[in-house]
Amino acid sequence: MRSEFVVPTDLDTATRHPRAAAPGEPVGEHNPVCYGCGSRAPHGLNLRTIAGDGLTVWADMAVTPWMEGGPGVIHGGILSTAFDEVMGAIPKLLGANAVTVHLEIDYGKPVSVGSTVRLHAELLGVQRRKIFTKAVAHLGDPNDSLAIAHAVFVTIKGREHFSDYVENSRAADEYRPHFTP
Numbered sequence: 001m002r003s004e005f006v007v008p009t010d011l012d013t014a015t016r017h018p019r020a021a022a023p024g025e026p027v028g029e030h031n032p033v034c035y036g037c038g039s040r041a042p043h044g045l046n047l048r049t050i051a052g053d054g055l056t057v058w059a060d061m062a063v064t065p066w067m068e069g070g071p072g073v074i075h076g077g078i079l080s081t082a083f084d085e086v087m088g089a090i091p092k093l094l095g096a097n098a099v100t101v102h103l104e105i106d107y108g109k110p111v112s113v114g115s116t117v118r119l120h121a122e123l124l125g126v127q128r129r130k131i132f133t134k135a136v137a138h139l140g141d142p143n144d145s146l147a148i149a150h151a152v153f154v155t156i157k158g159r160e161h162f163s164d165y166v167e168n169s170r171a172a173d174e175y176r177p178h179f180t181p
């Protein structure tokens with residue numbers, strides 16, 4: 001499948017954080033009301049991302065009728081959100097808080113409503129605060145991809161980054177104690 005994302009040739013390697021989820025364990029939601037992974041996001045994707053070997057993660061997503069874009073197939077924006085979410089679990093394996101600054105998707109084949117898509121993400125490398133990731137969506141054979149994604153995340157200090165916005169959160173009561181100086 002074609003992708004023209006240019007991976008920098010001078011990335012550094014990184015190591016798994018000692019307290020990161022072990023292979024086979026859920027990476028865990030980063031916010032209980034997150035649209036992508038939150039267990040208390042009734043209109044969200046409720047993705048459960050699992051740590052893989054090395055610096056990889058995966059998640060399965062059932063493509064339900066409300067995800068439809070073209071007739072009988074998934075909306076590209078839903079798949080894009082799922083990719084963002086799953087690749088966004090890679091910084092957690094590094095023990096880092098990070099947000100997406102760049103997200104790029106190559107769509108290779110339609111994804112049928114009723115199918116279950118596996119999203120598999122890996123770390124490509126790091127460069128200062130930047131974390132480069134790649135992910136593939138497939139139906140069981142990673143070499144037969146439906147779509148490929150690349151994303152760049154940048155590490156942040158959670159409290160500084162979100163303090164101006166946390167009162168807008170549906171979980172503000174839970175966050176407030178952690179964000180009040």
Ligand SMILES: CCCCCCCCCCCC(=O)SCCNC(=O)CCNC(=O)[C@H](O)C(C)(C)COP(=O)(O)OP(=O)(O)OC[C@H]1O[C@@H](n2cnc3c(N)ncnc32)[C@H](O)[C@@H]1OP(=O)(O)O
Nearest residue numbers: 030084088097098099100101102128129130152154156158
């Ligand atoms: C409590 C729960 C916590 C954890 C919460 C985790 C939530 C995850 C949610 C799922 C993922 C999302 O949807 S996240 C939501 C969508 N994303 C966002 O809202 C992010 C909005 N962007 C920002 O706020 C800002 O850009 C920051 C803070 C990320 C970075 O700003 P900054 O701190 O001033 O840093 P800056 O110097 O500009 O950039 C740092 C490095 O990144 C590079 N860089 C910047 N933008 C880009 C870009 N588009 N593409 C490539 N590279 C880029 C710069 O060149 C630089 O590289 P160099 O000079 O080192 O070479």
